[in-house]
Amino acid sequence: MSLVEVKGLTKKFGKYKALDNVHMEINEGEIYGFIGPNGAGKSTTIRILLGMLKATSGEVKIFGNDAWEDAVEIHKYLAYVPGEANLWPNLTGGEVIDIFLKMRGNGSKNKRDELIERFNLDPTKKCRAYSKGNRQKIALISAFASDAQLYILDEPTSGLDPLMERTFQECVLEVKNEGKSVLLSSHILSEVEKLCDTISIIREGKVIETGTLNEMRHLTRTNLHVQTKQPLPSIQHMKGVHHVDNHSDGVSIQIDSEELGTIIKFISDFGILKLESTPPTLEDLFLRHYENSNSVASTGGRGI
Structure with missing residues (x-):
């Protein structure tokens, strides 16, 4: 069953075309990797999925609902983690997590406490005293403690140390085992390789390749x-x-x-x-495989 369906998504800012005919399909219980260099269009796509931006053209549906028209309904079953978590500076980390869970109305206090321990977070500190990595932990704990059906994660491990990155990866696999879906946007290829069932590569607003890791063996050279x-x-x-x-x-x-x-x-x-x-770095991949490519290619046969 498809939770996310994106067909022919195009987004223009004036004359600039940020997204050009993007297709994407995320199934139930799937971890979907969305990778590309900075400025490729990853965050613009995510903002449209979240109902923060309106598409210029194309169809974007989540849970069968229109991402723009039905954004409020969609957010009842969706959790989002940005790459830069901006929090209330005078509240403690624990208070911020509680606010997010209360706003959602379907969070688990036991899960919250377990995640605080796993991510080694001191919830009593004021947010202004947290490092970037600790602010990111708060966003991740808030997301994974909620009972969402779809997790949209945009550069979620930014600022985390390697040990916490491993904890994050464990959390992602746990929600997958519960039958939930994850959209993971990242420029860290190793992270995507470990977690994702399907990968789409976006460059200059176009999805240039989609498939599983087995179908995209050149990514693992x-x-x-x-x-x-x-x-x-x-x-x-x-x-x-x-x-x-x-x-x-x-x-x-x-x-x-x-x-x-x-x-x-x-x-x-x-x-x-x-x-x-x-x-190989992502920069290596784009320079070697796609520098002279002006057409959209698909190895996976899905969503393109």
Whole structure:
């Protein structure tokens, strides 16, 4: 069952087209990743889903209701976490969480207390004394303590340390196991890889690719920089090897994850002096795959 249906969404600000014919479908119990560089159109799309902006054209429905006309009804079953949580400075963190839960009318005090402990938050401090990460914790606790059917998370881990990021990921998987849906907008590829069932990539207002991780294997290529005692012969012709660049201090290559073991074993025969491995950044992906693309492509066959 589709909870979110976006068809032909276009948004213009004057002559500037912020979104151009965007399609999206989020099913019940699905974690949907929405990724792209800053300024690509992620937040504009989310504001339209939340009923904060009106689409120039296209159809946007949540729970079968129009996102603009029926925003009040939709928000009864929706929880939202922005990338920058602005809170009342003179209230304590606990008071802010209680206000949000009271406004929703369907929050759980037991769940609230459990999440405060899991996120290691001191709820007695005034909001003006909190760091960015602690303000983000308040927004996350308020969202996950509510009984929502759809969670819209826009750069939700901004300011969190790695331990709290893991707690966040656990919370996302828990609501998924309860049959609820999540839209996760992020520029952190590793976070999206760990959590999402389906991913859409947006660039310059256009969704350029949609699919599952298995359908988008190029997203999981590893960047490898290697220096060997003996020159590597014709490694560019091996299965799973892409973008071979020779440097004075070695060779840089991209390798499909499933072929990584085979390639490393091959390289080791030539005497490894240095080996550095890094995951691809989103910037790498856009520069290498989409820089010269002016058309919308879909590998997943969904929503495009």
